[in-house]
Amino acid sequence: MIDQLSWKVGGQQGEGIDSTGEIFAMALNRQGYYLYSYRHFSSRIKGGHTNNKIRVSTSETRSISDDLDILIAFDQETIDVNVHELRDGGVVIGDSKFNPTVPEDLNVRLYAVPFTEIASELGTSLMKNMVAIGATSAVLGLPVESYLEVVEEIFARKGAKVVEKNMEAIQKGADRFNELSGGQIDGFQLNKADGKKRMFMIGNDAIALGFVAGGVRFMSAYPITPASEIMEYLIKKLPEFGGTVIQTEDEIAACTMAIGANYAGVRTITSSAGPGLSLMMEALGLSGMTEVPLVVVDTQRGGPSTGLPTKQEQSDLMAMIYGTHGEIPKVVMAPSTVEEAFYDAVEALNIAEEYQIPVILLTDLQLSLGKQSVEPLDYSRVEIRRGKLDPKEELPDTDDKDGYFKRYEVTEDGISPRVIPGMKNGIHHVTGVEHDETGKPSEVAANRQKQMDKRLRKLQNLSFNVPVVKQAPHEEADILLVGFNSTRGVIEEAIPRLEADGLKVNHAHIRLIHPFPADEMRSMIDKAKNVIVVENNATGQLANILKMNVGQHEKIKNLLKYDGNPFLPSEVVMKCKELV
Amino acid sequence: MATFKDFRNSIKPNWCPGCGDFSVQAAIQRAAANVGLEPDNLAVVSGIGCSGRISGYIKSYGFHGIHGRSLPIAQGVKMANRDLTVIASGGDGDGFAIGMGHTVHAIRRNIDITYIVMDNQIYGLTKGQTSPRSDVGFKTKSTPEGSVESAIGVMELALTAGATFVAQSFSTDLKELTSIIEAGINHKGFSLINVFSPCVTYNKVNTYDWFKEHLVSLGTIEDYDSSNRMMAMQTLMENKGLVKGIIYQDKVKPSYQDLAHGYSKEALAKVDLNLPEEKFNQLMSEFM
Numbered sequence: 001m002i003d004q005l006s007w008k009v010g011g012q013q014g015e016g017i018d019s020t021g022e023i024f025a026m027a028l029n030r031q032g033y034y035l036y037s038y039r040h041f042s043s044r045i046k047g048g049h050t051n052n053k054i055r056v057s058t059s060e061t062r063s064i065s066d067d068l069d070i071l072i073a074f075d076q077e078t079i080d081v082n083v084h085e086l087r088d089g090g091v092v093i094g095d096s097k098f099n100p101t102v103p104e105d106l107n108v109r110l111y112a113v114p115f116t117e118i119a120s121e122l123g124t125s126l127m128k129n130m131v132a133i134g135a136t137s138a139v140l141g142l143p144v145e146s147y148l149e150v151v152e153e154i155f156a157r158k159g160a161k162v163v164e165k166n167m168e169a170i171q172k173g174a175d176r177f178n179e180l181s182g183g184q185i186d187g188f189q190l191n192k193a194d195g196k197k198r199m200f201m202i203g204n205d206a207i208a209l210g211f212v213a214g215g216v217r218f219m220s221a222y223p224i225t226p227a228s229e230i231m232e233y234l235i236k237k238l239p240e241f242g243g244t245v246i247q248t249e250d251e252i253a254a255c256t257m258a259i260g261a262n263y264a265g266v267r268t269i270t271s272s273a274g275p276g277l278s279l280m281m282e283a284l285g286l287s288g289m290t291e292v293p294l295v296v297v298d299t300q301r302g303g304p305s306t307g308l309p310t311k312q313e314q315s316d317l318m319a320m321i322y323g324t325h326g327e328i329p330k331v332v333m334a335p336s337t338v339e340e341a342f343y344d345a346v347e348a349l350n351i352a353e354e355y356q357i358p359v360i361l362l363t364d365l366q367l368s369l370g371k372q373s374v375e376p377l378d379y380s381r382v383e384i385r386r387g388k389l390d391p392k393e394e395l396p397d398t399d400d401k402d403g404y405f406k407r408y409e410v411t412e413d414g415i416s417p418r419v420i421p422g423m424k425n426g427i428h429h430v431t432g433v434e435h436d437e438t439g440k441p442s443e444v445a446a447n448r449q450k451q452m453d454k455r456l457r458k459l460q461n462l463s464f465n466v467p468v469v470k471q472a473p474h475e476e477a478d479i480l481l482v483g484f485n486s487t488r489g490v491i492e493e494a495i496p497r498l499e500a501d502g503l504k505v506n507h508a509h510i511r512l513i514h515p516f517p518a519d520e521m522r523s524m525i526d527k528a529k530n531v532i533v534v535e536n537n538a539t540g541q542l543a544n545i546l547k548m549n550v551g552q553h554e555k556i557k558n559l560l561k562y563d564g565n566p567f568l569p570s571e572v573v574m575k576c577k578e579l580v
Numbered sequence: 581m582a583t584f585k586d587f588r589n590s591i592k593p594n595w596c597p598g599c600g601d602f603s604v605q606a607a608i609q610r611a612a613a614n615v616g617l618e619p620d621n622l623a624v625v626s627g628i629g630c631s632g633r634i635s636g637y638i639k640s641y642g643f644h645g646i647h648g649r650s651l652p653i654a655q656g657v658k659m660a661n662r663d664l665t666v667i668a669s670g671g672d673g674d675g676f677a678i679g680m681g682h683t684v685h686a687i688r689r690n691i692d693i694t695y696i697v698m699d700n701q702i703y704g705l706t707k708g709q710t711s712p713r714s715d716v717g718f719k720t721k722s723t724p725e726g727s728v729e730s731a732i733g734v735m736e737l738a739l740t741a742g743a744t745f746v747a748q749s750f751s752t753d754l755k756e757l758t759s760i761i762e763a764g765i766n767h768k769g770f771s772l773i774n775v776f777s778p779c780v781t782y783n784k785v786n787t788y789d790w791f792k793e794h795l796v797s798l799g800t801i802e803d804y805d806s807s808n809r810m811m812a813m814q815t816l817m818e819n820k821g822l823v824k825g826i827i828y829q830d831k832v833k834p835s836y837q838d839l840a841h842g843y844s845k846e847a848l849a850k851v852d853l854n855l856p857e858e859k860f861n862q863l864m865s866e867f868m
Contacts, residue, residue, distance in 0.1 A: 199867035215853030239842020242851050249685040253652040260656025265849030379860050402589040421623045421641035431644035
């Protein structure tokens, strides 16, 4: 019996590869296994190789695995592209329709199951994915009934007959596999899972759920990979709470519309990826200058320009920290797990309103789209804090000669009282031009300095829960591994392997990218001989930020990957050994 | 009840003496009072340029945004609080050059706001460059040999984009302009009002006298029917777009807010943000 295995299904885009993986994973998630899946896909709808790699484990896992136990192939290309990932003795199950072959020098077992033929006999070749799932169950020794609940839910609307046919397809796939293999094959049976109920979701789902729970009632956004799921979820859910989503003409409109709605008092967000964020840069400056709260999600993907739109990368870091002309206070947060993505979505809204600033919620494609098992979230941790927003309908008279409210009053903490349009005696002016305390344009030098200092002072007292996730068991470590966003899983998996080789390894995962938690990082760096920064980009952006804030250049080393694919644990282990 | 004086503040506009924008400012203040608004229920959102300063010259909630983006900001304000009257405003460069994408989409989206463009066929604040409303042959700093690009027929364009309220006026005609702005505010949907507002400093061609000579009042056209889109288009084309009055109005089509599925009847800014625990648990269970 084993505690974890990796399964991959591949074929042409548009032939049901995603749903095959989805049904397989959902059924196992229901039994209490921890799932982690990562899709390889291209920027097209039909055609082109796609695959979905799913890891099943009896304990929590947040990374793709080095190797593969089972490969399900709907075409020969899938085998050609992926067969070398298979472990010694791994299994390939291909549709007999294309006469699958595997390289002779590899020790893998090939089974040609007539996926399409069995499905066609049952009425439609579309069910070939169910036949493949059936064959998988036979390898794993899972009863076919494990899928019943999921199949019923998915096909309930199409009627009992369709459910029955699909279950039959699964059964026939299992039967045919058993005939071919001559019964149970060894080495693929999973230990029983704990049976606990967990969610099965992508990072974007968690962020979107966080926004709904955190009081977002309006969103303006433009579709883009890998951010669109956030918008799609809010389109479905916001109308239940009186809210709505506008799909705008571009990201400039998305961002400025969100600023307009936040100014008028509704928690409003927008989400995009690198190209969209580039278009929003001027508006981010407007939010900073006018002190209108704003939350923007940046789901990083391969850049520059259109880059690798469906691939993993973490190369927007510098742009998010420094982006927009001029100088504004801004917070950049980078959750490292799906759970954190949920809580951080709520917190981003609070920080934006409390400090009256733009907040970038940074993710990467692997975190945004990797689908995984997630423990139930804690409702009691959802808190809505709106800072100095005064909810009164009527305010006292002001001493301004025009009766204008001092929306930009210079205060000790730099944060001014905030009112929204419609309030009596709350009238003020808002402008991206430098302005006085009532918002009227002013170029007076002394005023400029006062307002600039006031804005930049706001983050001096920023309170942020866990800016760095620390695993630091060693007072004198050989290596400190540093990362942000989705690399947490792969680093956590590499550490025990490095320790098994006698290295002492600490880990710091940075969750608050800006303002940079320099003090916390300094103490971690002091305890390590080598600092290795693991990141999916070509120039070592996080390493450079670390050097800029903490110094110690001689200790800091780059571990980079920018070919579009996430790190594998073995890559981190190998390169760490090379570097120390 | 507020009078037009309640919409005034003490700020002296930085417009040149004789600028057409003064009358537009006065017309907005009068129209706001005439339709019964209070200053704290009005939000004026403006873009960048000479005319973009208008949000600071009217006593109301004012938002002076970034170049070309007054419309998305204004639409966001309205979506957040449908009880507010929202006026977006700016110049022809703001709305028909850098912001043209937003103008076309705001028109077809039909959110209930009023968009007033102060159209002077030139870039004033940057000291005299060509605008998308400049005529072919118009000499400016950026077109010293005369513009070779066609001027955009914005009223015609609005009609083809699905506009439900299209009007044009002239800044000297304060009475007509005021009544058109009132009609725009009262219109249930997006209203586009293009106002010829001459630039006395940089545009020596399209002057007050030039407009007086060339503008045709729709009131003088026999049997003109502003509910007839075909007639509106034909009249615009026959007069090279140089007409004034309410060109077209569709009083039937519901606004975006009335069509948006599930969108709160109560101002969204006043809706309770808290999610009940049962609801939260239900949302979580949908992922299980």
